[in-house]
Amino acid sequence: MKLLIVDCCVSQRGANSRTRRLAEAYVTAFRASHAEAEIETVPPETLLALRPFDVEMLNERDALASVRAFDAPVFGLARQFREADRIVVAAPFWDLSFPAALRTYIEHISANGLAYHYDENGCHGDCRADRLVYLTSGGDFEREDSVGVAYWRQLTAMFGIPRFDYVFAGGLDARPDTAEEILTASCALARRLAEEK
Numbered sequence: 292m293k294l295l296i297v298d299c300c301v302s303q304r305g306a307n308s309r310t311r312r313l314a315e316a317y318v319t320a321f322r323a324s325h326a327e328a329e330i331e332t333v334p335p336e337t338l339l340a341l342r343p344f345d346v347e348m349l350n351e352r353d354a355l356a357s358v359r360a361f362d363a364p365v366f367g368l369a370r371q372f373r374e375a376d377r378i379v380v381a382a383p384f385w386d387l388s389f390p391a392a393l394r395t396y397i398e399h400i401s402a403n404g405l406a407y408h409y410d411e412n413g414c415h416g417d418c419r420a421d422r423l424v425y426l427t428s429g430g431d432f433e434r435e436d437s438v439g440v441a442y443w444r445q446l447t448a449m450f451g452i453p454r455f456d457y458v459f460a461g462g463l464d465a466r467p468d469t470a471e472e473i474l475t476a477s478c479a480l481a482r483r484l485a486e487e488k
């Protein structure tokens with residue numbers, strides 16, 4: 292069993308990042324309940340160093356995909372994502388979704404022919420994971436149509452991962468007086484999700 296942590300906890304709060312607290316709650320509980328698991332992390336520095344795809348990069352990637360050269364470095368993150376058994380993505384709620392570095396990561400993992408493919412019936416996911424959990428914390432309260440959550444729900448389906456869960460610790464800046472309480476409850480939910488087999 293391999294857990295992949297996509298850690299996009301970019302925060303001015305440093306070690307006090309609320310999103311990181313959610314991620315740590317999840318990972319600590321996961322380790323305790325899955326002692327045999329191997330854990331791989333994509334850290335914030337890796338995400339922030341990724342380049343968005345330009346035309347030249349797309350053409351090169353398509354050329355490699357056309358000869359199924361999926362061992363090329365450009366597919367490294369997509370291979371790692373495809374091969375994980377469980378995935379947790381942690382990112383703060385920024386500008387109604389999440390940091391741009393995570394959007395660039397999505398470009399890198401969304402490799403047609405590797406992470407998913409098309410046939411006459413549409414798109415089919417080819418990733419191994421059975422579950423993806425999205426963890427986020429926001430200054431405002433959660434809205435029903437939260438873009439970041441909806442996006443990761445749809446990506447999870449596109450990649451062929453059957454189950455999606457999320458934790459949204461919302462209203463942390465809107466209501467500083469209840470922020471700690473909300474974060475504590477959100478960490479408890481993250482822990483429960485991590486403990487499930």
Ligand SMILES: Cc1cc2nc3c(=O)[nH]c(=O)nc-3n(C[C@H](O)[C@H](O)[C@H](O)COP(=O)(O)O)c2cc1C
Pocket residue numbers: 300301302303304307308309310311383384385386387388428429430431432463464
């Ligand atoms: C660049 C930036 C953009 C943000 N955009 C939003 C937003 O659109 N909606 C919102 O509710 N909070 C927004 N916030 C507030 C954060 O979501 C909130 O403080 C969150 O808990 C930060 O997590 P952290 O402690 O891990 O940094 C933003 C914060 C930053 C730094």
